Amino acid sequence: MTILPRQRLAIIGSGIGGLALAVALSKLGLDETLEIDVYESTAKLAPVGAGISIWPRAWDILRKMGLEKALSERSPPSASVSPGQKVSGFSYRKSDQKQGVPIVEVKLPCGPRAFHRADIQEVFLNHTSSLIRFHFCHRLKKYNKTSNGIELTFYNGKNLTCDLLIGADGINSTVRNLFLADENGNVECSRPKWTGTVAYRSLIEAEDVRKVNPQHPALEKYMVYCGKNKHIVMYPIMQGRYINTIQFVTDPTKEGTYISTTGAVVDLSEDDIPTMYSGWEDDAQCIIKLVAKPSKWAIQTVDTLDKYASECVVLLGDAAHGMAPHLGNGAAQAIEDAYVFANLIAAAHGQGRTYWDTKRITDAYNLVRQPFGNFVVDATRQQGRRYDLNTPALQAVNEGDFIPPCELADLGRSIEKGWEWTWNTLVTGDLERALAVL
Ligand SMILES: Cc1cc2nc3c(=O)[nH]c(=O)nc-3n(C[C@H](O)[C@H](O)[C@H](O)COP(=O)(O)OP(=O)(O)OC[C@H]3O[C@@H](n4cnc5c(N)ncnc54)[C@H](O)[C@@H]3O)c2cc1C
The missing domain is CATH 3.50.50.60 (FAD/NAD(P)-binding domain)
Known part of the structure; x- marks a missing residue:
């Protein structure tokens, strides 16, 4: 041998x-x-x-x-889920308005991890x-x-x-x-090229969220608050002790350009995050107000x-x-x-x-x-692009605009479909x- x-x-x-x-x-x-x-x-x-x-x-x-x-x-x-059943994975909402509206509830065949x-x-x-x-x-x-x-x-x-x-x-x-x-x-x-998106990442103590709103949905599940060129992702981690929070802000005209940073950007002095989301629904805003010292990331691909x-x-x-x-x-x-x-x-x-x-x-x-x-x-x-209301069908939509329910339902279906392979x-x-x- x-x-x-x-x-x-x-x-x-x-x-x-x-x-x-x-x-x-x-x-x-x-x-x-x-x-x-x-x-x-x-x-x-x-x-x-x-x-x-x-x-x-x-x-x-x-x-x-x-x-x-x-x-x-x-x-x-x-x-825990029995075979054939599904549990709530994410709730997507259109939130760039005072009264947010649901877009879709994406269900998974197992609990999210x-x-x-x-x-x-x-x-x-x-x-x-x-x-x-x-x-x-x-x-x-x-x-x-x-x-x-x-x-x-x-x-x-x-x-x-x-x-x-x-x-x-x-x-x-x-x-x-x-x-x-x-x-x-x-x-x-x-x-790497810049996508035009920056992401602000932070962990918020669940206790702090509970003090502001004991019923806040992000204490229990994945929430995605969507708006024009912006969205916020929140979900509980570490046995529910923290809420992982990421705010995404995109300038689509910058997609494909180059930036000099290598990923995390520490200088936040110019960034007024709460103002970016003023006018959004309360559940989104109350979390934003709790964000302290986020790390700022330029999303590159x-x-x-x-x-x-x-x-x-x-x-x-x-x-x-x-x-x-x-x-x-x-x-x-x-x-x-x-x-x-x-x-x-x-x-x-x-x-x-x-x-x-x-x-x-x-x-x-x-x-x-x-x-x-x-x-x-x-x-x-x-x-x-779907989360940022930037699909071809929604190109003309501005922040806070009304979107007819049938169009939101179409968006919801495409978001759900976008996940299915996982x-x-x-x-x-x-x-x-x-x-x-x-
Ligand atoms: C905002 C945000 C949210 C995310 N959320 C998720 C999520 O929920 N789920 C998910 O699956 N992914 C998520 N990701 C993506 C995920 O973080 C990355 O895709 C993943 O970490 C990539 O792993 P990697 O090992 O390829 O690279 P990295 O984790 O970047 O590791 C590369 C390693 O190589 C080392 N290194 C670099 N250059 C050299 C060198 N020349 N010599 C020796 N060592 C070197 C670095 O120090 C580093 O330790 C997210 C990313 C971002 C920005």
Whole structure:
């Protein structure tokens, strides 16, 4: 029997995607047969951001990875549902008027799951094999393909080599820049573009909301308050102790432009958030008044890529498909990438196999992940336009305008339809297709 040399996997980035891959590889026992190293630019794991929602499609993967119990302990209580039944997922309202009106109540086949990002990271870390090595303060500068593998150069002066490089380094991915330069010489299309949207994210103590309005619906469920070029998303996290709140404000004329920031913007001195929502219904305004020190994010996306992987370099998560957050799916897609990729490695490296053909693995990964990731990038963009009353049918609507009930019902149906793939589909079919071509 041929003994394979231990292949060296380098994962760049320990965000949700990099950690999900570390867990998936651990659960498949690949920590014992491969040399796996995670290189992270920061000095420690930093839970950037606030709430993360996970929908049934990604939850199915987390369950398969054995994380259900640990994550459930950290997610707010959600209704248990019998097969065939549905529970309330989100309430959408037209709220840019004094008396808001319902748009649609989207129902899900299971209770929604909302987490603090730090909780997800902690669970992922707890389920990562101790054989996987983490290296902090390692910011990748460049890579070169050599006859001995891929040579990695870090800003801290270290040079290391791997056989398979996974870029899980987020929306401003260095690996993507180098990958695209290698593939087609076009680095410009790697540069994230601004969607014209800024998001103000904060956590509000549920107790504070209760004091103002003990019946506030966001204490119990997901609320989306919609208006022209603005919307607010609110939902309970951490066993209902906090309300995750995100206000989105969009200038559609700025979509596709470039900004110099790398994501979070700290300077809020010019921003008068309450004024932006003056005239909105009370339930929206009362939360806005409780927002203190939000983090401000410029929502950027990356042009969809023709490939997510090539021979021995793989892009995963935001590095492959940086998307707007209007379907709460960026982290979920990173988890899907990780799960599919880890299973392909496991199959290629399984017992009795005597080859390690990275091209076959990356071709199979491209086959299923590139079309699906790109589909989600577009789906999130369309969904954001619906929340902002910016669909073609509503172009002429101004803030606070009356919209006839039949038009709101059409909008509601398209919002509902925009969500359906997150609970009507599973990644299993795609994984089987990918495994079949391996
Ligand atoms: C307002 C908002 C709300 C969101 N809500 C949701 C939600 O509800 N559900 C959901 O699924 N998603 C949501 N997302 C999206 C989600 O946060 C991202 O898609 C997800 O975190 C991407 O994970 P990632 O691992 O690909 O990248 P990141 O989490 O960005 O991780 C990248 C890591 O790589 C490191 N790194 C970067 N460059 C280098 C380098 N050169 N060398 C070494 N390390 C490097 C970084 O320090 C970081 O740790 C939201 C996003 C926003 C902005």
